[in-house]
Amino acid sequence: MNREAMLNAAVLLALVAVPGWALWAGEPFTITLATRAVIFALAAVGLNIALGLGGMVSLGHAVYFGVGGYAMGILAWHAQSYTPLVEALAIPGTKSMPVIWLVAVISSALAALVIGVLALRTSGVYFIMITLAFGQMVYFFAISWPAYGGEDGLSIYVRNGFPGLNTLVPVQFYGLCLMVLLAVLALNWRLARSPFGLALNAARQVPQRVETVGLDPTRVKLVALVISGAVTGLAGALFADLNRFVSTTMLSWQMSGEIMVFVIIGGVGRLFGPVVGAGLYVILEHFLGDLSDYWQVFLGLILLAVVLFGRGGLVGIVAGRARTHG
Amino acid sequence: MAEVVLSTRGITKRFGAVTASEDISLDLRAGEIHAVIGPNGAGKSTLIAQICGGLAPDAGRVEFLGRDVTARPVRARARMGLARTFQISALAMEDTVLQNALLGALGASGRPWRFLRGVLTERSLRDRAEAALARVGLDDVAAVRTAELSHGQRRLLEVAVALTLAPRAFVMDEPMAGLGSEGSERLTTLLGSLRREAPILLVEHDMDAVFALADRVSVLVYGRVIATGTLDEIRADPAVREAYLGDAA
Structure with missing residues (x-):
C-alpha cells in the first residue's frame, strides 16, 4: 500500500470512528460537526471532478450547492405548509430525502449544463469570471425572489425522512451522509480510470491532442462539469437538511470560494483531497472560532503555506507526487 | 499513377x-x-x-x-x-506512455462516453495502443510517465499516437x-x-x-x-x- 492509500484509509477510519468516539466522550455535538465536514467534503468532491480532473477553475460552484439546497427547501416548505408545488397539476411538495436528492441532482446538473455551455466557450481567467458572474446572477435572483423567503431564507421545521432511518438522530443522519460521500468517492475513483476519465484528463492537459484523435474536448469537459455540479447539488440538499434552513448564503460567492479552498488545501485532483480539506476547515472553524472571530486569518495562512510549498495540497505533502492511474 | x-x-x-x-x-x-x-x-x-x-x-x-x-x-x-503529429509534442505529460497511446485508441473507437469501466481493462483499446507502442519501440517504457521520456522518445510517441488511429x-x-x-x-x-x-x-x-x-x-x-x-x-x-x-x- 502506498502512502496515499494509507492516508486515505486513515481518513476513512477517522470518519467511521467519529460517532463512536463522540458518544464515548460524551460530546454528541461532535457528530453534527462531523456531518458538516462530510457534507462540505461531498461538495468539494464535486468541484474536484471539474477542477482536478478537468482543469476547470469554477468559481461558481455555490450555484449548484445553493440549487441543491433550495430544491430541498422548496419541496419541504410546500410539504410542511400543505401548499401544492405546482398548483395547476396539484403536484405536492415532499419530505422524502430520496425524492429531494433526485430533484437536487437533476436541477443542479441542468444549471451546470446551461452555465457550462456558455462558460466553456472561454478558458483561463475568463472561465473563472463567467462562472463567478453566473453565481452572482443566481444569488441576486434568489435575494429578490420573495416567494421562498428572499433574503430571510426558508426554515424547515423537521428534518426530511429517509426510508428505514430516523434522520432526527444525529448518528443516523451522519451515517447516511457518510454513505453518500463514500458512494460518490467510489464513483469518482472509477470515473478517473474510465475511458471518459482518460479523455477528460487529456482534455485538461492537451485539448488539441484530444481533438486530433477525433474527440471533442469541450464536450468531454461539459459532461464533467455536469457531473461535478450534480454532486455539489446533492451536497447542497444534505447541507440544507443538516441546518433545516436554506438561505442565499449558500449561493454566495464566498461559498464558492470556500468549496475551492477545501479542494486546494486538501489537494487538487487527489481523491481524498477534498475530504481532508473540508475536515481541516471544520476543525479549525470549531476550535479557532472559539478563540477569535477572525479565525479565518489562520485558514489564510495555511492556504498560503499549502499553495507556496505543497502544490499537491495536504495529501500531496503527506503522500508525495500523484501516481498516474493504472 | x-x-x-x-x-x-x-x-x-x-x-x-x-x-x-x-x-x-x-x-x-x-x-x-x-x-x-x-x-x-x-x-x-x-x-x-x-x-x-x-x-x-x-x-x-x-x-x-x-x-x-x-x-x-x-x-x-x-x-x-487523418493522423497528424505536432512539431512541439502535444502529449499528456502527467500520464503514462500507455495512457497517451490509449487516448488515440479511444478516439479511434469513438466511444469515450463510458464512465465506470476501467480503461485498462478494455482489451481492444489496450491491444491497439500496445501494438502502436511496439511498432515505434516504446513498449518497454509503456508504464513510464511521459514527462520522464527523452525528447527523442516523445517524438516516437507522437508517431505512436498517430498510429493508433489506423490512419x-x-x-x-x-x-x-x-x-x-x-x-x-x-x-x-x-x-x-x-x-x-x-x-x-x-x-x-x-x-x-x-x-x-x-x-x-x-x-x-x-x-x-x-x-x-x-x-x-x-x-x-x-x-x-x-x-x-x-x-x-
Missing part, C-alpha cells in the same frame, strides 16, 4: 496584407512520402492547419479520401483517418525537430516503413531526412509552391536552387 488520398485544390489564406498560402495545390498519393520543404515563414504551419482543420482557407478546398472536407472540423477529419494518411509537422543524428536516423527508418501503411505528408526542415525519405518534394516559398517533383527534379530546378537550396546544393 497511384490513387490520390489527400489533396489541396488552390487553397489560399491571407492574414491582412500577408498571403500565407497562395493557390496551393498539392496531392498525396497512396504509398508515398511527399515532403514539403521551405524556409522559415514560408507558410508551412498555415498549410498544415488548413489541411488538418482548425484554419479555414479563404479560397480553395481540401479533399480527403475523395470527399471535400474543407468545412469539417479537426476531429471529423481525424475520425476519417489513411499521416500529416507530420517536423517530426525530426530537435533530434540528434541517432534519433533522427531511427525515426527516418520508422517513417520509411510507415509509408506502406499510409502515405505521409512530411513537413520537414531536416534535409538529410527529406532526401532519405521523400518520393516527391514540394517547395514552398512565401506561401507559394514554386516546384513539385522527384528529388532529382527538385535538385535540378533553377528556381528552387535560387530561392531555397542555394548553390551549395
Whole structure:
C-alpha cells in the first residue's frame, strides 16, 4: 500500500470512528460537526471532478450547492405548509430525502449544463469570471425572489425522512451522509480510470491532442462539469437538511470560494483531497472560532503555506507526487 | 499513377496584407512520402492547419479520401483517418506512455462516453495502443510517465499516437525537430516503413531526412509552391536552387 492509500484509509477510519468516539466522550455535538465536514467534503468532491480532473477553475460552484439546497427547501416548505408545488397539476411538495436528492441532482446538473455551455466557450481567467458572474446572477435572483423567503431564507421545521432511518438522530443522519460521500468517492475513483476519465484528463492537459484523435474536448469537459455540479447539488440538499434552513448564503460567492479552498488545501485532483480539506476547515472553524472571530486569518495562512510549498495540497505533502492511474 | 488520398485544390489564406498560402495545390498519393520543404515563414504551419482543420482557407478546398472536407472540423477529419503529429509534442505529460497511446485508441473507437469501466481493462483499446507502442519501440517504457521520456522518445510517441488511429494518411509537422543524428536516423527508418501503411505528408526542415525519405518534394516559398517533383527534379530546378537550396546544393 502506498502512502496515499494509507492516508486515505486513515481518513476513512477517522470518519467511521467519529460517532463512536463522540458518544464515548460524551460530546454528541461532535457528530453534527462531523456531518458538516462530510457534507462540505461531498461538495468539494464535486468541484474536484471539474477542477482536478478537468482543469476547470469554477468559481461558481455555490450555484449548484445553493440549487441543491433550495430544491430541498422548496419541496419541504410546500410539504410542511400543505401548499401544492405546482398548483395547476396539484403536484405536492415532499419530505422524502430520496425524492429531494433526485430533484437536487437533476436541477443542479441542468444549471451546470446551461452555465457550462456558455462558460466553456472561454478558458483561463475568463472561465473563472463567467462562472463567478453566473453565481452572482443566481444569488441576486434568489435575494429578490420573495416567494421562498428572499433574503430571510426558508426554515424547515423537521428534518426530511429517509426510508428505514430516523434522520432526527444525529448518528443516523451522519451515517447516511457518510454513505453518500463514500458512494460518490467510489464513483469518482472509477470515473478517473474510465475511458471518459482518460479523455477528460487529456482534455485538461492537451485539448488539441484530444481533438486530433477525433474527440471533442469541450464536450468531454461539459459532461464533467455536469457531473461535478450534480454532486455539489446533492451536497447542497444534505447541507440544507443538516441546518433545516436554506438561505442565499449558500449561493454566495464566498461559498464558492470556500468549496475551492477545501479542494486546494486538501489537494487538487487527489481523491481524498477534498475530504481532508473540508475536515481541516471544520476543525479549525470549531476550535479557532472559539478563540477569535477572525479565525479565518489562520485558514489564510495555511492556504498560503499549502499553495507556496505543497502544490499537491495536504495529501500531496503527506503522500508525495500523484501516481498516474493504472 | 497511384490513387490520390489527400489533396489541396488552390487553397489560399491571407492574414491582412500577408498571403500565407497562395493557390496551393498539392496531392498525396497512396504509398508515398511527399515532403514539403521551405524556409522559415514560408507558410508551412498555415498549410498544415488548413489541411488538418482548425484554419479555414479563404479560397480553395481540401479533399480527403475523395470527399471535400474543407468545412469539417479537426476531429471529423481525424475520425476519417487523418493522423497528424505536432512539431512541439502535444502529449499528456502527467500520464503514462500507455495512457497517451490509449487516448488515440479511444478516439479511434469513438466511444469515450463510458464512465465506470476501467480503461485498462478494455482489451481492444489496450491491444491497439500496445501494438502502436511496439511498432515505434516504446513498449518497454509503456508504464513510464511521459514527462520522464527523452525528447527523442516523445517524438516516437507522437508517431505512436498517430498510429493508433489506423490512419489513411499521416500529416507530420517536423517530426525530426530537435533530434540528434541517432534519433533522427531511427525515426527516418520508422517513417520509411510507415509509408506502406499510409502515405505521409512530411513537413520537414531536416534535409538529410527529406532526401532519405521523400518520393516527391514540394517547395514552398512565401506561401507559394514554386516546384513539385522527384528529388532529382527538385535538385535540378533553377528556381528552387535560387530561392531555397542555394548553390551549395
